[in-house]
Amino acid sequence: MSDESITEKKAPGPTTDLKDMNDLVSLCKRRGFVFPSSEIYGGITACWDYGPLGIEVKRNVKELWWRAMTDRADVEGLDAAILMHPKTWEASGHVSGFVDPLVDCKNCRARFRADQIDKTKYKPNECPSCGKFGTLTEPRQFNLMFKTFMGPLEESASVVYLRPETAQGIYVNFLNVHQSARQKVPFGIAQIGKAFRNEITPGNFIFRTREFEQMEMQFFVKPGTDMEWFEKWKKTRIDWHLANGIRKSKLRFHQHKDGELAHYAKAAFDIEYEFPFGWQELEGIHNRSDFDLKRHQEFSGKKLEYFDEVGRERYIPYVVETSAGCDRTLLVALADAYRTDGDRIWMQLHPNLAPYKVTVFPLMKKPDLLEFKDKVFNDVKKKYRATQDDAGSIGKRYRRQDEIGTPFGVTIDYDSLSNNTVTIRHRDSMAQETIPAEKLTSYIEEKIAGYKVVD
Ligand code: GAP
Numbered sequence: 001m002s003d004e005s006i007t008e009k010k011a012p013g014p015t016t017d018l019k020d021m022n023d024l025v026s027l028c029k030r031r032g033f034v035f036p037s038s039e040i041y042g043g044i045t046a047c048w049d050y051g052p053l054g055i056e057v058k059r060n061v062k063e064l065w066w067r068a069m070t071d072r073a074d075v076e077g078l079d080a081a082i083l084m085h086p087k088t089w090e091a092s093g094h095v096s097g098f099v100d101p102l103v104d105c106k107n108c109r110a111r112f113r114a115d116q117i118d119k120t121k122y123k124p125n126e127c128p129s130c131g132k133f134g135t136l137t138e139p140r141q142f143n144l145m146f147k148t149f150m151g152p153l154e155e156s157a158s159v160v161y162l163r164p165e166t167a168q169g170i171y172v173n174f175l176n177v178h179q180s181a182r183q184k185v186p187f188g189i190a191q192i193g194k195a196f197r198n199e200i201t202p203g204n205f206i207f208r209t210r211e212f213e214q215m216e217m218q219f220f221v222k223p224g225t226d227m228e229w230f231e232k233w234k235k236t237r238i239d240w241h242l243a244n245g246i247r248k249s250k251l252r253f254h255q256h257k258d259g260e261l262a263h264y265a266k267a268a269f270d271i272e273y274e275f276p277f278g279w280q281e282l283e284g285i286h287n288r289s290d291f292d293l294k295r296h297q298e299f300s301g302k303k304l305e306y307f308d309e310v311g312r313e314r315y316i317p318y319v320v321e322t323s324a325g326c327d328r329t330l331l332v333a334l335a336d337a338y339r340t341d342g343d344r345i346w347m348q349l350h351p352n353l354a355p356y357k358v359t360v361f362p363l364m365k366k367p368d369l370l371e372f373k374d375k376v377f378n379d380v381k382k383k384y385r386a387t388q389d390d391a392g393s394i395g396k397r398y399r400r401q402d403e404i405g406t407p408f409g410v411t412i413d414y415d416s417l418s419n420n421t422v423t424i425r426h427r428d429s430m431a432q433e434t435i436p437a438e439k440l441t442s443y444i445e446e447k448i449a450g451y452k453v454v455d
Contacts, residue, residue: 006363006411006425007432008430010430014341015341020276021204021275021277023338024205027338027345027403028051028205028334031053033051033404034051035049035050046199046202046203048205048327053404054330056385058326058330061244062215065215068240069188074188075188075189077189077190078173079192080173080191082194083162084168084169086159086160088168088296092171093263094143100115100142102140102142103137103140105127105132108127112129144198145197147161166191166192166193170189172296177189185308186222188218191215192326193214195213196212206331207275207328212325213326214323216323218288219319220317230267230287233320237285241282245336245451246336247453248455249455251274252272254272266287270282270285271283273336283328283329284323284324287318287320288320293317294316333350345399345402346428347402347404348453350451350453351451356401357386357408358380358384358406358410358444359388359406360376360388360410360412361389361412363413369414370390372416379440380441383441398430402427407426408426408447409424416437422435422440
């Protein structure tokens with residue numbers, strides 16, 4: 001019989017959340033979620049690489065978003081090019097207006113965004129880094145778009161930009177999608193893709209980076225119905241984050257007041273998340289009026305009107321935009337999931353987001369147990385992303401899976417062989433249940449469907 005037990009002791013301490021981002025950064029590095037980019041060369045600021053587990057979570061985030069958006073009859077998908085005609089960015093206002101005020105300290109060489117210096121903490125012209133007075137330069141307007149050249153000549157005529165948002169690819173394709181997909185207003189276009197911003201103050205891990213992915217949807221509506229759709233999309237989007245298991249108490253709406261509104265926005269709300277470094281934007285929901293289509297009509301000379309066959313009228317649709325950062329959604333998922341009780345760290349990820357849904361553990365490396373394990377593993381992995389682990393004590397193996405958020409551990413011991421059963425160990429509660437081996441897949445399906453987050 002086995003000399004190991006599959007039962008484990010509960011850890012003594014109370015459960016705590018993520019308090020220090022460094023704990024998450026080190027877990028992500030250690031377990032292969034996120035690595036600093038080009039690390040062997042010392043890294044490059046504000047760029048990160050997703051490792052074997054990070055890419056799984058990221059793909060889950062994108063798939064959940066894509067399904068939620070495009071399974072609707074009134075939203076179509078798109079994948080536009082990153083490089084666009086340079087006039088796009090004149091029309092959108094990015095060439096003239098996508099700027100941040102940059103100040104440098106002549107003493108310590110630290111660099112800040114003038115609008116982000118906390119005026120309640122620092123006196124005018126005091127450097128927040130070295131504390132000296134009178135050493136800050138006058139603010140200079142710094143455009144956040146990355147410039148490059150198209151073709152072999154590095155001259156002004158060949159300047160192109162790496163897109164700072166995916167939205168413009170949607171506006172310029174409004175007519176193409178409307179006509180080819182035979183959609184009538186109201187309808188939306190959804191897109192996931194890379195965006196680039198030469199941020200002055202990137203940071204907080206993958207929160208603000210220079211290369212990131214956006215998940216954006218532009219919903220084209222009849223003017224006058226825009227605020228109604230704006231309210232509907234606000235609710236749809238916060239419900240999506242809640243369905244992914246993000247705790248309600250950690251999410252809130254923040255309304256942009258007059259001074260905060262972007263040049264294109266008639267109304268805007270951010271969905272904010274409470275990170276260890278404070279409440280910060282996760283996603284923006286904007287009523288962009290007819291600003292974008294009007295500007296593209298003006299700059300391209302191409303009519304971007306919609307003909308409403310029912311009302312027999314022509315108009316430029318208004319746009320309600322939902323704009324989420326994919327990396328930021330992933331950061332929220334990881335930060336929200338992080339739990340420790342002093343002894344144990346576990347990632348309480350929603351099973352839909354977890355890199356693996358199931359791990360199969362043979363209690364020991366004995367041929368009959370391994371054979372049974374292979375059978376169970378090959379069966380469960382047909383439906384769920386699964387892994388297996390047979391190295392070290394069972395307690396250590398449970399802990400390794402806890403840290404990467406695998407919700408179900410399946411243990412094979414000698415009772416399994418005699419009774420054709422498996423024991424499921426639950427990540428969140430550490431509870432164990434023994435079930436017939438052939439019921440494993442349907443059991444997991446049921447548990448994932450009924451998964452509830454405790455706020
Ligand atoms: N099309 C509208 C737009 O781009 P935004 O508020 O500038 O609006 C939308 O960006 C979302 O993109 C943000 O809520 C955030 O999740 C993400 N995002 C923006 N800048 C980012 C950055 N430097 N790093 C990571 N994510 C970023």
